[in-house]
Each structure stands twice: as C-alpha cells, then as structure tokens.
Amino acid sequence: MKILDWYILKRYLVTFLFTLLILIPIAVAIDIAEKIDKFLRDENLTFYEVAVDYYVNFIIYYANTFMPLALFIGVILFTSRLANNTEIVAVNGSQVSFTRFLFPYFMGATIVCFVALSMNHFFVPTSSKVRKAFEKKYLKKKKYADKSIKEFSLQLNDSTYVYLQRFDLKRNSGYNFSTEIYDGIQLKQQLTADNINWKEKDSVFKLYNWKIRKIFKDRDSIFSGTSLDTTFAFTPKDFNYKNILAQEMRSPELIKFIEISKSRGAKNLNVYLVELYKRTSLPVACYILTLIAVALAYKKKRGGIGLNLALGISVMFVYVFFLKVAEVLGGVAGANALLNVWVPNMVFGAYAIYLYINGRK
Incomplete structure (x- = not known):
C-alpha cells in the first residue's frame, strides 16, 4: 500500500500546485490590465517596485486566498481521473477500505494545512503591509484612516x-x-x-x-x-485603533493589540477577532474540503470529470458564500466571533461526515 500512498500523495500535491499556478497568472493578468495606466502615469515608479514591492506580495496574498479553491478543484480532478481509469476499482478489489484509501489524501491535507497556517499567521500579514503601502502611495489617493x-x-x-x-x-x-x-x-x-x-x-x-x-x-x-x-x-495611533488594518498585523501582534485594546475599554473588537480566528479556520478546512472532494469524485459517473467538477464548484461556491456571511455576522458588535467563524466548517464538516459514511458503504 506504500506505493499507492506515495502515488496518491504525489499526485495530490502536484495537481494542487498545478491548479494554483493556473489561477495565479489569471489574477495577475486581470490586475495588470486594470492598473497598467496607473503604473505608467507615475514617472517616479520603477519596474522593480512594481514587480517586487507589489506583484510579489500580490502573488503571496492571492496564492493564500486561492489555496482552498485550488486544493478542492485539484483533488476532484485527480480523484475523478482515478475513477474514470478504473484505478479505484482495482483498489477496492484489493480489499482496501475507503478509510484507508483516504490516508494519503489526509497526509497531503496536513502538509497544505501546515503551509497555510504559517502563511496566514506570519507571512501574509507582513506581505500585505508592503503591498498596501505601495497601493496607498501609488494607486490610491485616499488614506485608509479617517481624517x-x-x-x-x-x-x-x-x-x-x-x-x-x-x-x-x-x-x-x-x-x-x-x-x-x-x-x-x-x-x-x-x-x-x-x-x-x-x-x-x-x-x-x-x-x-x-x-x-x-x-x-x-x-x-x-x-x-x-x-x-x-x-x-x-500616542495619536491609539486614537485610530478602529482603522488599523488587522490584515497587516502578524498574529502575535494582533493578539497583543486585542489584549491592549480590551484593557483600554475598546467596545467592539470583533473585526480583529474574526481576522485572528479565520487564520486558523481556513487552513483546517483543508481536511473538510479534501474529504468532500474525494467523496464526490470517488465513484465513476456518466458525466465523468465534467460532472464532478461542476458539483465541486457548486459546493465551493456555497462554502465561500457561507464563509463571507459568517465573517460579516461575526464582525457585528455583540456577536460571538469564534462561533461565527467556525460555523461554515461545522456545517460542511457535517456534510463531509455524511459523504464519508455513504462512501464507506
């Protein structure tokens, strides 16, 4: 089974990275088309600043944003190919249970989850600070903070x-x-x-x-x-606590900021709590999305990969919709930010368990 484990794990990661590398150039191309006139308008702006200060950090941010989508689509494509090539039939014929079949998938999900946790809590906030400073200087005339x-x-x-x-x-x-x-x-x-x-x-x-x-x-x-x-x-920075961008603070800084703000009597910090909690909830969703994707694509269907892909995108759309609604509701004063952030994972986790039980049968 080790050979099959390594084969699935390798294809899991390769398909995930391939899907991610398809999505990122599309996002960069669309962004360049929207901002090319602003780049050319400023005579003091150099190509190095555009490439390094903006687009390197742009890619880091959107690679992290697209990670769940790329993971979900990648798993569906790879597993559907296994089903269509009757490779899963051979696995079942070898008396390999559905639970055992999922083992290499969850190994891959663990790797992606660890990378996503590191990026969310440490690298993306630092990257966002540089990117938004560039946007503030060259692309946006208005300041983020109120006057x-x-x-x-x-x-x-x-x-x-x-x-x-x-x-x-x-x-x-x-x-x-x-x-x-x-x-x-x-x-x-x-x-x-x-x-x-x-x-x-x-x-x-x-x-x-x-x-x-x-x-x-x-x-x-x-x-x-x-x-x-x-x-x-x-200092005057403390007067502006409501406008500090939580996305630009690494998690240790964000936790310290929330603690200080609470001690100073800040009334509603749910926006910051939502940002902090979702940095963990989104990477953990890798396990849920992996299980859903495998369960949807595990069996061979008449529609083939196209049908599985359509089902997967529909599920992903609903998940993202729930996620955004939960973030908005969690940021409202008096709401339970932790519960709201984790509700989408709870709902889709229950759906994943339902699909897993059916898959075992």
Whole structure:
C-alpha cells in the first residue's frame, strides 16, 4: 500500500500546485490590465517596485486566498481521473477500505494545512503591509484612516481614563481633552485642556489652557496655565485603533493589540477577532474540503470529470458564500466571533461526515 500512498500523495500535491499556478497568472493578468495606466502615469515608479514591492506580495496574498479553491478543484480532478481509469476499482478489489484509501489524501491535507497556517499567521500579514503601502502611495489617493475622530474615550489602566471630544489625525490636534485618575470609584485627579497638539519630533503632547485638579480628603488643589508640554501613555495611533488594518498585523501582534485594546475599554473588537480566528479556520478546512472532494469524485459517473467538477464548484461556491456571511455576522458588535467563524466548517464538516459514511458503504 506504500506505493499507492506515495502515488496518491504525489499526485495530490502536484495537481494542487498545478491548479494554483493556473489561477495565479489569471489574477495577475486581470490586475495588470486594470492598473497598467496607473503604473505608467507615475514617472517616479520603477519596474522593480512594481514587480517586487507589489506583484510579489500580490502573488503571496492571492496564492493564500486561492489555496482552498485550488486544493478542492485539484483533488476532484485527480480523484475523478482515478475513477474514470478504473484505478479505484482495482483498489477496492484489493480489499482496501475507503478509510484507508483516504490516508494519503489526509497526509497531503496536513502538509497544505501546515503551509497555510504559517502563511496566514506570519507571512501574509507582513506581505500585505508592503503591498498596501505601495497601493496607498501609488494607486490610491485616499488614506485608509479617517481624517478625524469624535467622542473618543480610552482606558489606559484600571484607574486612568482619557476623553477627547474631537481629534484631527491629519493635523495631530484636538480639543476638549481630559484625563482622570481614580482610586476605586473615588476621583483623585483630573487634567483638562481646551486644545491638545501632538509634537511628533519631541514625542510630547502640548496642552493649551490646561487645568489640573487634585482632590484630597479635606481640600482640592487647582493649578492652571496657558501651555504645557507633557507625555502620556498613548500616542495619536491609539486614537485610530478602529482603522488599523488587522490584515497587516502578524498574529502575535494582533493578539497583543486585542489584549491592549480590551484593557483600554475598546467596545467592539470583533473585526480583529474574526481576522485572528479565520487564520486558523481556513487552513483546517483543508481536511473538510479534501474529504468532500474525494467523496464526490470517488465513484465513476456518466458525466465523468465534467460532472464532478461542476458539483465541486457548486459546493465551493456555497462554502465561500457561507464563509463571507459568517465573517460579516461575526464582525457585528455583540456577536460571538469564534462561533461565527467556525460555523461554515461545522456545517460542511457535517456534510463531509455524511459523504464519508455513504462512501464507506
């Protein structure tokens, strides 16, 4: 059986890579056709920057995106060919069970899953950061972040809170600023300012028309002034937490960011949780998609490979649809992000088990 295992595993990986290498050039060709005028318009843009900074990272991103589709189509094509050539009939005649027949397929799925996990958690976010920086500089005039924020509150630790009525992210200035320090539920100190400016060169905030109120048991002390340079345990980047692109953060950075945001009282972090959870759920889906593809193509049909391929693409379309709906629902405030991200795998996992039971018969 070892010879058959290696044969299936080899064809599994080769067909998967072949399918992926077909999809990637198509995506690159379509993207070049859409953006060629923008590339030629900028005189300072070099071919090296387009090829290395953009398209190398473009290929990394879309290779990772197309991986489940390429895997599914590749397994269906290869297994359908085995069925049409009656090779599976010979395997069954050798008293090889359907479960044992699946072993090399799951070995291949494990390899692809490991690669996908590594890419999702570490390589793709780093690649996306370079690609999106290129897009921001040469392809898109608008910034990803909003120009300003309104009614912003931030919890720095268990006792310190910050509030801003408005902050302009472009000018790094805001107004109606206050920070309060509590001892339990008792207010101990309050600092307010009419205006606040961030001086990036010195890494300090400049407060205008500021006032400090310190509260003691029997009296209050109030100090005020026209301007004051001071530091806080935050920068303007912390004001923009809602607009940070989660796709550009590696998983350790994303986990740390979520923990810090929770400690600071951020209300809805589901968008970031969805991004974090799907980096694991999509690679794990390799096992589910492999089982479904083998079960659909295991038996020889009158329609041959074309019928199996049509069935497979239909199933894949439904899976992708469920996946996108789950991501949207998971990003809504109050939703269970973990459950929503894994629901498509649960539903199609149940479908895969149903096909597996029928396949054993």
